[in-house]
Amino acid sequence: MNILTEKFNTPYHSAPFNKINNEDYLPAFKELIKKSEEEIDAIVNNPEDPTFENVIEELAYSGEQLDVISNIFxxxxxxxTSDELQKIAQEVSPILTEYSAKISQNEALFNKIKKVYDEKDKYDLNEEQQMLLNETYKGFVRSGALLNDEDKEKLKKISMELSVKSLQFGQNVLASTNNYFKHITNKEDLAGIPEAILEQYAEEAKERNLEGWVVTLQYPSYIPFMTYAENRELRKEIALANGKKSFDGSEFDNQNLIKELLNLKQQKAELLGYKNYADYILEERMAKSPAKVIDFLNELLTKAKPYADKEIEELKSLAKADGIEEIQAYDHAFYAEKLRKAKFDLNDEELKPYFPLNQVQDAVFGLAEKLFHLTFEERNDIPKYHEDVKVYEVSEILSQAENDNVPEAKSLKPKAFKALLYVDYFPRKGKRAGAWMTSYKNQYQKAGENSRPHISIVCNFSKPTKDTPSLLTFQEVTTLFHEFGHALHGMLADTQYPTLSGTSVKWDFVELPSQFLENFCYEPEFLKTFARHYKTGEVLPDEKIEKIAQSKNFMEGYQTLRQIGFGLLDMNYHTKVGELENKSVKEFEDAYTKATQLYPANPETAMSPSFSHIFQGGYSAGYYSYKWAEVLDADAFQYFKENGIFNPEIAAKYKVLLSSGGTKDPMELYKSFRGSEPKVESLLKRAFG
Structure with missing residues (x-):
């Protein structure tokens, strides 16, 4: 018996991590693909006339167990991850891609879909059903359903290559990150670094059976070093190592892989009748076209550049006082921290004791209860994939009217199960860098049952030590709120179909819930409720809380230019791939980020070979969406600010936006919540006053 192909005998049918063996995966994928293909055959071979119910709905609900197993894996x-898991991934990815292509290029299936689509006026479809029909039809067309057999085969091969090469890109970045560490034996080399961070470096050394201290390229190790280390030469050395990730001529170098990935995407776009990959992607985004994205980014660049230049001039003055004639990128974090301390008397290490992870988590859980009536209860009987992971049962407090409609609740408690939430906070060798929200199981409704989602938040915060709990920098506080915003989008999902549920929205809309929630971190009224010293219980002093609020826009010009640079680079990679025939990745990167660069370019480093968002993740031709969504989140939070940040009526309207997933056009969804389209002025006002 293969546990992955059976119904999980666990609370809420959660993933049985403790019983899964690696050798279970490949046979399970093969068996469940076969089962899913049988479901498709049943739709195709149904002798009845094609209808919305027997074609579109049946297709939307098909492959459920395969989706769950894919999510788990x-x-x-x-x-x-592990070497074994990565090897399986290289084997599984092309099999899944082939299966996906087989469905999307199934002519008999598409003919049935097209018939329903062409005759949609005869069906009495509600808004969500109309959206499902449109998205299903477009999805097939965009996957090559209208191509001839020869081109369908070409597209299938391209898609399979893309899946394998994208995986390889990520594996190379992880290996390159893990392969470097700096062993330091002289404590003088660590001058300026706070004691808590030194303790962390000592723990890392101990794990490697070394004396002294070890700094790695994992963010909880790298960022503090760049921020506090007074030893400029060491800052330069470690920054150089970080900038050379997968850009070092080693077996993990990604430069050729980037060109291969971009050429494959261009071939795919042309095969489907698009000028380039960005045109193909943006057809299904709020932005609609590369030209509109470039105009949007350039407008922000024009507005933000003077502020960024002014900020860098301030840093140059500080560096000059230390005898540095030409400030470099590896000096930025160090002098930005000095300036922040001088301007706001704020120091990350000084603030960290007020932000122990458990308190910050309690705060974000409490905010979810205040705004959306959610509660969180830790469950120790639900399997986990690592001892660091915690699992919470998320429930919704029902109103009296809702409670009356849930008979079993009357005798128990006025709550309804909403979701499972997994949280995984600390770095490990098998975990990629960064922070993300993901799903193990989507929400959907079928046969009168509302099947609730299983959501996960993954981060890389400093681990607790023997004497100290995990203490977060303020930036890590906002990171947790950001990912929890995504998680709320998943947990509050309340749609009919799994393909329209939760974060299944236009990609440039998906960052609204995450970036929106970050705003609360800067509100004194809210901060006072949870910023307490982990030892004394003392609340963070009012003047510090005020300084945090004032510091919200600190280095906003620099950060904006950095994001615009990434967005422009991404857009140019996916519209001008031909230029890479005569340019190196480094030359291309320098050319298209030049307008946003505030420091001298370093010939030895490049960020593209570790730009996982666009070469491994889902942000290809979509990185601009972070800034796009900032317009939405600034405008949305302004609405709260004008009416009270905990305003129950506005929170209820926002909850509708979150729970609606992809059932409506995002702009219509936003206008229903806000009463008008978002204004770019809201972002500019928040960022630059």
Missing amino acids: FNLNSAE
Whole structure:
């Protein structure tokens, strides 16, 4: 018996991590693909006339167990991978791609879909059903359903190559990150670094059976070093190592892989009748076209550049006082921290004791209860994939009217199960860098049952030590709120179909819930409720809280230019791939980020070979969406600010936006919540006053 192909005998049918063996995956994928293909055959071979119910709905609900297993496998491959798992991923990815292509290029199936689509006026479809029909038809067309057999085969091969090469890109970045560490034996080389961070470096050394201290390229190790280390030469050395990730001529170098990935995407776009990959992607985004994205980014660049230049001039003055004539990128974090301390008397290490992870988590849980009536209860009987992971049962407090409609609730408690939430906070060798939200199981409704989602948040925060709990920098506080915003989008999902549920929205809309929630971190009224010293219980002093609020826009010009640079680079990679025939990746990167660069370019480093968002993740031709969504989140939070940040009526309207997933056009969804389209002025006002 293969546990992955059976119904899980666990609370809420959660993933049985403790019983899964690696050798279970490949046979399970093969068996469940076969089962899913049988479901498709049943739709195709149904002798009745094609209808919305027997074609579109049946297709939307097909492959449920395969989706669950895919989520389990690929989520673990990001959060708790191993050489064995990576090897399986290389084998499984092309099989899944082939299966997907087989469905999307199934002519008999598409003919049935097209018939329903062409005759949609005869069906009495509600808004969500109309959206499902449109998205299903477009999805097939965009996957090559209208191509001839020869081109369908070409597209299938391209898609399979893309899946394997994208995986390889991520594996190379992870290996390149893990392969470097700096062993330091002289404590003088660590001058300026706070004691808590030194303790962390000592723990890392001990794990490697070394004396002294070890700094790695994992963010909780790298960022503090760049921020506090007074030893400029060491800052330069470690920054150089970080900038050379997968850009060092080693077996993990990604430069050729980038060209291969971009050429494959261009071939795919042309095969489907598009000028380039960005045109193909943006057809299904709020932005609609590369020209509109470039105009949007350039407008922000024009507005933000003077502020960024002014910020860098301030840093140059500080560096000059230390005898540095030409400030470099590896000096930025160090002098930005000095300036922040001088301007706001704020120091990350000084603030960290007020932000122990458990308090910050309690705060974000409490905010979810205040705004959306959610509660969180830890469950120790639900299997986990690592001892660091915690699992919470998420429930919704029902109103009296809702409670009356749930008979079993009357005798128990006025709550309804809403979701499972997994949280995984600390770095490990098998976990990729960064922070993300993901799903193990989507929400959907079928046969009168509302099947609730299983959501996960994965981060890389400093681990607790023997004497100290995990203490977060303020930036890590906002990171947790960001990912929890995504998680709320998943947990509050309340749609009919799994393909329209939760974060299944236009990609440039998906960052609204995450970036929106970050705003609360800067509100004194809210901060006072949870910023307490982990030892004394003392609340963070009012003047510090005020300084945090004032510091919200600190280095906003620099950060904006950095994001615009990534967005422009991404857009140019996916519209001008031909230029890479005569340019190196480094030359291309320098050319298209030049307008946003505030420091001298370093010939030895390049960020593209570790730009996982666009070469491994889902942000190809979509990185601009972070800034796009900032317009939405600034405008949305302004609405709260004008009416009270905990305003129940506005929170209820926002909850509708979150729970609606992809059932409506995002702009219509936003206008229903806000009463008008978002205004770019809201972002500019928040960022630059």
